[in-house]
Each structure stands twice: as C-alpha cells, then as structure tokens.
Amino acid sequence: MSDHPLRVAVLGGPGTYTDAAAGTFFGDSIQIIGKSDFDGIFEAVSTGQVERGIVPIENSLAGSIHRNYDLLLRHDLSIIGETQIHIAHQLIALPGVELADVKKVYSHPQPLAQCEQTLSNLLPEAEQISARDTVSSVKQLIEQNITDGAALASERAAQIYNLNIIKANMQDNSENYTRFVAISPEPVAPPADAKTSIVYSMDNLPGSLFKSLAVFALRDIDLTKIESRPLQGKRWQYFFYIDFLGSMAEERCQNALNHLQEITTFFKVLGSYPRGC
Amino acid sequence: MSDHPLRVAVLGGPGTYTDAAAGTFFGDSIQIIGKSDFDGIFEAVSTGQVERGIVPIENSLAGSIHRNYDLLLRHDLSIIGETQIHIAHQLIALPGVELADVKKVYSHPQPLAQCEQTLSNLLPEAEQISARDTVSSVKQLIEQNITDGAALASERAAQIYNLNIIKANMQDNSENYTRFVAISPEPVAPPADAKTSIVYSMDNLPGSLFKSLAVFALRDIDLTKIESRPLQGKRWQYFFYIDFLGSMAEERCQNALNHLQEITTFFKVLGSYPRGC
Structure with a gap:
C-alpha cells in the first residue's frame, strides 16, 4: 500500500x-x-x-x-x-464585460456543441474558439485580459476564478x-450488479451485426449502449462498442463472449465494473 | 418545367x-x-x-x-x-506566411478533427478556431489579413483565392x-439497385435493438449503416438511423418496415434512392 x-x-x-x-x-x-x-x-x-x-x-x-x-x-x-x-454551462466573463461586448466564445468543443442553439440565437455573429478544457477557456480570459469574449464553463469555475456569470444555463436542454x-491499468473484480464494456469488429458480411447481437439476446443479456466508429483505413467498416448488464465473472456472459469471438475479427473487453448509471 | x-x-x-x-x-x-x-x-x-x-x-x-x-x-x-x-486537407496561408508563423488554425470542426494528430504533432500550441465552412476560413485569412494563422481547406479553395499551400495533405489518414x-422536398421513385434510410426509436426494453434488426435479417435485407443519436430530453434513450440495401417499391422491404412499426414508438422513412456508394 x-x-x-x-x-x-x-x-x-x-x-x-x-x-x-x-x-x-x-x-x-x-x-x-x-x-x-x-x-x-x-x-x-x-x-x-x-x-x-x-x-x-x-x-x-x-x-x-x-x-x-x-x-x-x-x-x-x-x-x-x-x-x-x-451539466450546466454558464457564460462567464471578466468584470465589466457585458453580453453585447461578446464577439468570441471560448470553450471545449463539447460545451460549444451543447449550447449550439442558445449561442446561435443569443450571439449569432460570435466566433467560437476551441479550448483544451472549460477551465482553460476561463483562464484564457484572465491571462489575455479578453474584454470582447466570454467562456462556457461550470458555476464552480466562475467561483474559483472570481469572474462574472453574464448569462446562466446556456445549454440547449436542461436534461x-x-x-x-x-x-x-488493472481490471477490478466485478460485483454482482455489474456492467461490461466491449469493442469488436467483424468482416462486413450481411447480417453480421444482427448475429453479434444474437449472442446477447439468446442469453437474455440486456444491452445499454451501442456505438459504431469507423475502422481507420477501411472505408465504411466499423468497430462496435457495446455495454451490457452483466459481469465477466458470470458464466452466461463468458459464454456469450466466447460465442461472439467465433464471429468477430477483433475483440477486446474494455472492463467489467460496478453499474453506476 | x-x-x-x-x-x-x-x-x-x-x-x-x-x-x-x-x-x-x-x-x-x-x-x-x-x-x-x-x-x-x-x-x-x-x-x-x-x-x-x-x-x-x-x-x-x-x-x-x-x-x-x-x-x-x-x-x-x-x-x-x-x-x-x-477528402484532402491543405494548410493554406497568405503569401509570406510560413509554418513557424502559424499560431491559429481556422477551419470547420470536421476538418480540424480529421487532422487532429497531424496538427498536434506539427502545431501543438496552435489555437483551433471554428469556421462555418472551409472556404470561410480561407476568406477570413484574406479579409482580416491574418499573418499568424492558416486555414484547412481543399486545394481548389487555395487556387480560387490565390493563396499558398504551406503544408499539403494534413489529414491523419489518406483513406x-x-x-x-x-x-x-419530394421523394424519387427508387430504382432496382436502391438504398433506403430510416430512423426509429423504441421503448427501452431489453433486446429491443436486436428485435428491430431481426425484421431485416429474417428477410435477408443487408444493413450498410447503423447510427444511434440521443433522444433529447430522455436520458440514455436513442434514435436509431439505419441504411439498408433495398427499395421502398419492393414487397420484402415494405413487409420489413411494416413489421418494424409493430415494435417502434417512432418511425420515419428518410428516403429510398439509387445506391451511389
């Protein structure tokens, strides 16, 4: 220890x-x-x-x-x-800066995307500048004394750096x-109420995604998420990322994943961990 | 006419x-x-x-x-x-601007994402500034006489605006x-070699995605793409976007989509059109 x-x-x-x-x-x-x-x-x-x-x-x-x-x-x-x-994004600026002064909005691309409609209504002409993270965008206002810009970040970020919230709750949707x-570096021993995340790819055969989901459905294993990402260098082929309810310690999950590996060309377990949401 | x-x-x-x-x-x-x-x-x-x-x-x-x-x-x-x-992205700048001068890179977020690794190796300190499109970022260089920045856009954009390509083929992967x-506004009459795009959502029941894909697999209809997008306001629920090979004029595709509507809470055909890629 x-x-x-x-x-x-x-x-x-x-x-x-x-x-x-x-x-x-x-x-x-x-x-x-x-x-x-x-x-x-x-x-x-x-x-x-x-x-x-x-x-x-x-x-x-x-x-x-x-x-x-x-x-x-x-x-x-x-x-x-x-x-x-x-998540609640606040529009944060240096003391004295008002909404009408804002020509540039700084934040991480994800908050910028989440406030897209609010920004296009409120500040349609403002330039959107990507920062490495939300707090960097707040620090940038201070370090460069930016009086024609504002940052999108959390209320806590405004408090820590003692800046003003000039418009609260900028996110397009409160949900x-x-x-x-x-x-x-090391996996945890999964508990009874576990979630497991895996990634795999298959030859692009008709019905291959259906077959891969069958290994879970046939064993009554519930999926909570499926995501596809392009396989770099292979046009229009994909990695599939799946989360399912169940643990790598359970025999039915082990069986499902053994079955899955019969039909995948690549397979990796990303983790089996306590279910948190 | x-x-x-x-x-x-x-x-x-x-x-x-x-x-x-x-x-x-x-x-x-x-x-x-x-x-x-x-x-x-x-x-x-x-x-x-x-x-x-x-x-x-x-x-x-x-x-x-x-x-x-x-x-x-x-x-x-x-x-x-x-x-x-x-797609091939060129790093484009005003005459006289060299790579070492570039402190800001302007482009649409998609080209910025596609050149992410090249940018982080070549210009790790450069600010990335979102433009509405690639050509707007090129025009911005000219209109604001930006001598400490460059834009990511096509070779044709550099030619049209008579600017220099200071680094060619910036994309992380040539594929x-x-x-x-x-x-x-109106659909086309789908030909024999057609692709159809649909979107649907379902109650978040165990195995629902599997069941929805079964309506295609049971009729030997090949999927070419599946994409999930969050259902706004419903936490961790999704719309599924699917492309399949087949036309709305074919009976087996009509049957599949009728079958699908038995289990979906929302369903829409986005189009049935000549297969182009």
Whole structure:
C-alpha cells in the first residue's frame, strides 16, 4: 500500500466537469493531476504517473465523446467504474464585460456543441474558439485580459476564478448529463450488479451485426449502449462498442463472449465494473 | 418545367467539399446557392428557395456528421441520392506566411478533427478556431489579413483565392472519404439497385435493438449503416438511423418496415434512392 493519496488524472484542473466527476467517483481524499487533453489522461495512467484517470464517454444531448472511445481501443487499460453528473454551462466573463461586448466564445468543443442553439440565437455573429478544457477557456480570459469574449464553463469555475456569470444555463436542454468512466491499468473484480464494456469488429458480411447481437439476446443479456466508429483505413467498416448488464465473472456472459469471438475479427473487453448509471 | 437551372444549396460557396459533391452528383449545369450552416441548407430546401440541397452525412475517419442526422429528423425532406468524394486537407496561408508563423488554425470542426494528430504533432500550441465552412476560413485569412494563422481547406479553395499551400495533405489518414446525401422536398421513385434510410426509436426494453434488426435479417435485407443519436430530453434513450440495401417499391422491404412499426414508438422513412456508394 502506497503512502500517498490516490493520484487521478483529469482534464484541465479544479473546476472542470471531469474534476467534478473525479470527486463524485473517488471522493475528496485524492490528488488531482490535470492534463491538457484526453490523450494525456490515458498516457498518465498507462505510464504509471497516476493510478487512475477519469474521462467523459457520453453526453445525453450531444452523444458519444468519440475521442475517448478511440483511446480506450488504443490503450491497454480497464474501465473500473462509471458515474454521471448533471451539466450546466454558464457564460462567464471578466468584470465589466457585458453580453453585447461578446464577439468570441471560448470553450471545449463539447460545451460549444451543447449550447449550439442558445449561442446561435443569443450571439449569432460570435466566433467560437476551441479550448483544451472549460477551465482553460476561463483562464484564457484572465491571462489575455479578453474584454470582447466570454467562456462556457461550470458555476464552480466562475467561483474559483472570481469572474462574472453574464448569462446562466446556456445549454440547449436542461436534461444535460454526462457519463464518465474511471480507468486503471488493472481490471477490478466485478460485483454482482455489474456492467461490461466491449469493442469488436467483424468482416462486413450481411447480417453480421444482427448475429453479434444474437449472442446477447439468446442469453437474455440486456444491452445499454451501442456505438459504431469507423475502422481507420477501411472505408465504411466499423468497430462496435457495446455495454451490457452483466459481469465477466458470470458464466452466461463468458459464454456469450466466447460465442461472439467465433464471429468477430477483433475483440477486446474494455472492463467489467460496478453499474453506476 | 421551370426555365432556370436547378438550384442547389451547399455549405459556403465555390471551393467547399459540399460544392464539389454537388458538382459530382448534379453535374455542372446547376446554380449553387451558398449557405452559412447546415441548418440553412435544410431551410432553403424546405421553404422552396432552392430545389435541392446536399449535405455530408458520414466521414470514413471521423464518423457521422450528427448535426445532419438531427436535421434529417427535424425536416420533412427526402434523401434522393448519395455520392462520396475523397477528402484532402491543405494548410493554406497568405503569401509570406510560413509554418513557424502559424499560431491559429481556422477551419470547420470536421476538418480540424480529421487532422487532429497531424496538427498536434506539427502545431501543438496552435489555437483551433471554428469556421462555418472551409472556404470561410480561407476568406477570413484574406479579409482580416491574418499573418499568424492558416486555414484547412481543399486545394481548389487555395487556387480560387490565390493563396499558398504551406503544408499539403494534413489529414491523419489518406483513406479519407466523405459520403454526402442529396435532399429534396419530394421523394424519387427508387430504382432496382436502391438504398433506403430510416430512423426509429423504441421503448427501452431489453433486446429491443436486436428485435428491430431481426425484421431485416429474417428477410435477408443487408444493413450498410447503423447510427444511434440521443433522444433529447430522455436520458440514455436513442434514435436509431439505419441504411439498408433495398427499395421502398419492393414487397420484402415494405413487409420489413411494416413489421418494424409493430415494435417502434417512432418511425420515419428518410428516403429510398439509387445506391451511389
């Protein structure tokens, strides 16, 4: 047992949504290590710089965060848990800056997408500038003394940096939740109420997706998510990412996955972990 | 029969990839009407300002263009055809600007995503700024005389605006193809070699996706694409978008879709059209 607190890599630092998810999942007795992008989080866990990482995987409005699906495939890490948090984006600016002054909106591409309609009604002419994370966009306002711009970030980010919220709750839909997964070099022993995440690809044969879903349906295993991502370099072929309710410790799930491997050309278990949402 | 050439709404204007796709699909005897975003293309076709529109729907590297899936759902238009074009992004700058000068990269979010790794190796510190389309980002360089930035756009865009390509073929993977669909207020009579696109949602019951795919598998109907999008306001529920080989004029396809409607809570045919890719 190490004598330092659990080190967890998050996007950005205090005040990002990833930071909030780390607190929800791991509690307060952790050491937060900020990274400038999702690749950096996976790298830090892979190289042992930190014990754990946490990344957003899906938003209830904008859909999947594809970069993290691609990184889960590329790195040899395990999903050890999941959590979801409610997202509310605030339009944040330096003291004295008013809505009419805003010519540029800074944020991570995901919040920009989630506020798309509100932004196009409220600030149709504003330039949208991508930041590495929501808190970086807030810090950028301060460091560059930007008086013709604003950032989209959490209320907590506004508090930490002592800036003004010039327009609250910018998200197009209040039913805005993001699901995060915690990643670790080693898998956890899955509990009874578990979820398992896998990825696979198949030769592009007629009915192949149907056959692959049959291995679950025939065993009454419920799917909670299916996502397809392009297979790089193979035009119009896909990896399928599936979440199902069940644990790798259960015989029926092992049987289903053995059956699946009879028909897949690539197969990987991303993790079997306590069901959190 | 009207006496003016067919009017086709595209993203931006001459030199965008959408413009190139319009030329490939409709030929040269058309009048191109540029729109500033995908919403504007759908609006123009819906209101009768133009007879046709063309939008990207999927890229072989970055995946689906979700905005256009959402817009197909929202508007009462029909897909009447498809085409694909090879994508090569050039880093374009004003005369005299060199790679070392580039602190900002302007483009549409999709090209930025497709050049993600090249950009992070070549210009790790560069700010990425979203433009409405690739050609707008090129025009922005000229209009604002930007000497510390460059745009990602096609070779044709560089030629039209007489700018320099300071780094060619920026895309992370040369197998970069985009599939476009042509949209019209009225459906076409589908030919023998047709593709059909549909969207549906179901109550979130165990095995429901499997059951919905069974209606195709039981009739040997091949799927070419499946995409899930969040159902707005219903946490972790989805619309499924499916393309299958077959025409609405075929009895087995009509039977499959009647069968599908027995188990769906929402169902819509987006179009049945000549197979183009």
